[in-house]
Structure formats: C-alpha cells, structure tokens
C-alpha cells in the first residue's frame with residue numbers, strides 16, 4: 001500500500017477531522033519529553049474507540065508502517081517518539097472515565113484519562129488512584145501502564161502494575177483481547193503483568209480497570225534538612241531498616257533546592273545540602289510514634305532542622321517544590337537530561353558521590369531529585385544544548401551514570417522505561433541470552449515489528465539521531481521504505 005492510499009484509508013477509519021498529515025502539525029509530535037531524540041511521523045490519528053484502533057492497527061500492518069501509541073507525550077525515555085515515517089495513535093479522544101464501582105474499589109477508564117483527573121473525580125467519595133507520577137497533572141493512565149510508572153507515594157502503595165486489574169489491548173493482528181480480570185484473581189498466565197511496562201511495543205491498550213485506594217484518615221508531612229547529602233541518604237536507609245515505611249520519602253540536593261527556590265518559594269532552606277520530604281499517612285494515633293522514630297533517626301544523622309507542615313497550605317507548598325522541581329531546572333541551566341537508575345537504598349550515598357566524580361570528568365553538573373525511599377534515582381545532567389557537542393557529552397555522561405547504578409547492584413530504570421534513551425545500556429545490564437529471550441518474546445507478540453520499533457532492545461534498523469546531529473542510515477532507510 002502506498003502512502004497516499006494509507007492516509008486515505010486512515011482518514012476513512014477515524015474521520016477527516018481526526019488525522020494530521022501537515023508537516024507543520026506533525027512537528028509537534030516528533031518527540032516526547034526526552035527532546036534530544038526526534039523522529040518525524042507521517043501521520044497522527046486520534047481514534048475514538050477500540051474499533052477504530054483495530055482498523056488503524058490492521059491498516060498499518062497491511063502497509064508495513066510502524067504504529068506508535070502516544071498518551072500525553074511526557075515520557076522521559078523517548079518511548080512516544082515516533083519511528084520516522086510511522087503513524088502515531090494519540091488518545092486524547094479516548095479520555096472517558098467509563099464506570100466507577102465504589103463498592104468494589106474499581107474504575108474502568110479509557111487510556112487517555114489523565115492520571116490526576118481520576119483522583120479528582122473520586123476524592124470526594126473517599127478514594128483516589130494511588131500511583132502519582134510527578135507528571136500526574138498531564139500524563140495518562142494508558143501511558144502509565146505502558147511504562148509501569150511510579151510516583152512519590154509508590155513507596156508504600158506500589159507501582160502502576162499493582163493498581164491495574166484488567167486491560168483491553170489491540171494486538172498486531174487487529175484482535176482486541178481482555179487481559180487480567182475485574183476480580184481479585186485472574187486464572188491462567190499473567191498476561192496483564194506481562195504487557196504492563198512493555199512501552200507500547202506489544203499492543204495498544206484501549207481500556208483499563210484500575211484499583212481505587214481509600215483516602216488515608218490522616219497525613220503528616222515533614223521536612224528534614226541536612227548540610228550533607230550523604231547524611232540524608234543514610235537517614236533514608238535507617239528509617240526503612242527500622243521498619244517504618246512512610247507513604248513517601250523524597251530527596252532533593254542543593255542544586256535542586258537552589259532551582260526550586262529561585263522559581264517558587266517552597267520553603268526549603270537555601271543553605272541546605274539536601275532536604276528530605278517525608279510523608280506519613282494512616283490513623284493519626286499510629287503516626288505519632290512513627291514521627292518520633294523518624295525524627296530521632298534524622299537527628300542521629302546530623303539533621304540541621306526538622307519541621308512538620310502545620311497546615312494544608314504548608315503541605316501543598318512543600319509538595320509543589322518537589323512536583324515542579326524538573327521545570328525549575330530551567331532557572332539554573334539552559335537544558336537538562338533526566339535519567340532514572342535505581343540502586344539499593346544502602347548505596348545511595350556512595351552512588352551520589354560517584355555521580356559528582358563523573359560530572360566533574362565531563363565538566364558538567366548533575367542535580368538529584370528522587371524517590372529516595374525505594375532507591376529510585378533521578379540524576380539530571382545540566383548542559384547547554386546551544387554549545388556544539390555538549391548534547392552528545394551530556395548523553396555520554398548520562399550513560400556513565402547509568403553504568404554506575406548497575407555497578408552498585410541497581411537497574412537501568414526505576415520508572416521512566418528504557419525507550420530510546422537506555423537501549424544501548426541494556427547490554428550492560430543483561431547478557432546476550434537474556435536479551436535473546438526478550439527479542440523472541442517481542443517477536444512472538446508482534447511478529448512484523450509494527451508496534452513502536454526502535455525501542456527497549458538494542459540493535460535493529462530504526463535509529464534516532466540526537467537533535468542537531470546528522471541522520472544515521474537507519475532513519476533514512478525507514479523513511480525511504482515508507483515513501484515507496
């Protein structure tokens with residue numbers, strides 16, 4: 001099928017108002033939040049329901065053209081950046097909360113529902129959707145499922161996979177199948193778990209049944225400030241080792257504090273080397289002894305000041321600084337590259353020291369703001385993308401940071417996924433036999449490689465050039481194949 005025929009048939013499937021092919025409009029979709037890699041799609045379609053998604057999948061397969069699912073495009077590993085010449089399916093029209101079953105603590109939603117919108121809907125009835133990525137005001141539940149996203153409160157409540165009970169997905173054949181169940185048990189192989197975190201490379205999700213969590217009776221939010229980041233790290237492991245699992249435990253280093261306080265007044269002391277934002281939730285009576293325990297551990301680790309938020313406004317302000325920290329980096333650097341390796345909690349302090357040494361070798365700065373309780377790091381390499389060669393240097397620096405996480409017994413990704421960003425380092429994490437199994441599994445699910453090619457697994461034909469760099473052969477080949 002040639003390009004003109006494919007576009008005509010896609011238009012027939014979704015309607016003329018719901019397809020973009022104009023190159024200017026398509027530019028808005030050529031990357032996700034990892035803006036250093038680009039890929040220009042040939043069309044963007046906005047399907048309205050599962051049947052339209054099935055038609056789009058069948059057409060792309062027939063034409064031999066990649067299909068890339070996209071939610072809000074907030075992915076930080078390039079997952080939603082299209083293989084050049086591919087068709088992007090965006091779920092802005094599939095944004096309905098279909099059913100809320102308070103009796104069974106479940107909600108049935110379309111993939112384009114914004115994460116925070118579900119909690120906003122259910123909070124007045126005493127429930128919320130627990131996984132809370134910092135991007136929750138924009139990212140979608142379909143994207144969260146594809147990335148198995150985490151968030152500040154996932155320390156206590158678990159990642160996205162712990163909150164998805166069932167899902168409807170459209171396979172490469174065009175068949176729609178239901179994975180998991182609406183009950184607590186799902187017989188047979190756990191295909192639901194298998195598809196969660198597959199980053200849009202296995203199927204397109206068109207409906208999800210998610211768990212709703214009762215709102216806690218009480219919440220206590222504390223800010224512990226330290227002169228040395230190492231002391232804050234040791235506090236984190238000691239708190240968890242003592243058997244206290246807070247709802248959230250977030251660490252911000254001095255560069256992050258500087259950026260946040262420049263942009264908004266969150267109330268973090270500007271002279272601190274690190275702050276820990278610790279939140280407890282549950283019955284107020286059960287939180288008092290835990291707060292005392294945590295306070296004691298902080299003080300033993302040279303905590304310079306410790307306070308608990310005295311009002312909802314103060315709590316909001318403390319959280320605002322954390323949730324908007326990434327945006328604030330714009331105040332201290334022209335560009336940043338956000339990574340997410342995970343290490344055992346006990347290794348946090350030594351790994352952060354290693355990051356400083358790596359940054360010094362590259363003549364760059366690394367800031368850290370992360371989910372400390374589960375060792376899920378977000379090192380941000382600050383750089384100036386206007387300086388020739390500095391983007392490539394930041395990427396190399398980032399690769400070293402990821403390898404340092406692996407050496408410390410950690411993993412390549414805590415929550416942002418592998419995407420384009422970390423696929424090269426998959427060879428540092430996994431041996432050839434393990435990568436071979438992953439390839440065979442992907443080939444079994446999507447034999448023609450229609451869904452989101454060029455992601456997760458190293459090798460393959462599809463390549464994404466660094467922004468500003470000349471295009472390597474793989475991209476040119478993909479574009480040429482499509483224009484036939």
Ligand SMILES: Cc1cc2nc3c(=O)[nH]c(=O)nc-3n(C[C@H](O)[C@H](O)[C@H](O)COP(=O)(O)OP(=O)(O)OC[C@H]3O[C@@H](n4cnc5c(N)ncnc54)[C@H](O)[C@@H]3O)c2cc1C
Nearest residue numbers: 071072073074075079134140142143146149150200205415
């Ligand atoms: C400021 C900021 C803060 C962030 N904080 C966090 C955080 O705390 N925790 C965290 O985990 N992540 C975080 N992220 C990363 C990002 O928000 C998450 O990965 C999120 O889940 C992506 O959702 P999305 O709707 O934007 O998906 P997209 O970016 O559009 O897509 C992400 C992936 O999902 C696939 N996909 C999307 N929809 C579907 C579908 N319906 N079917 C199949 N595949 C699909 C895409 O192909 C892609 O591979 C942050 C990002 C930003 C910019």
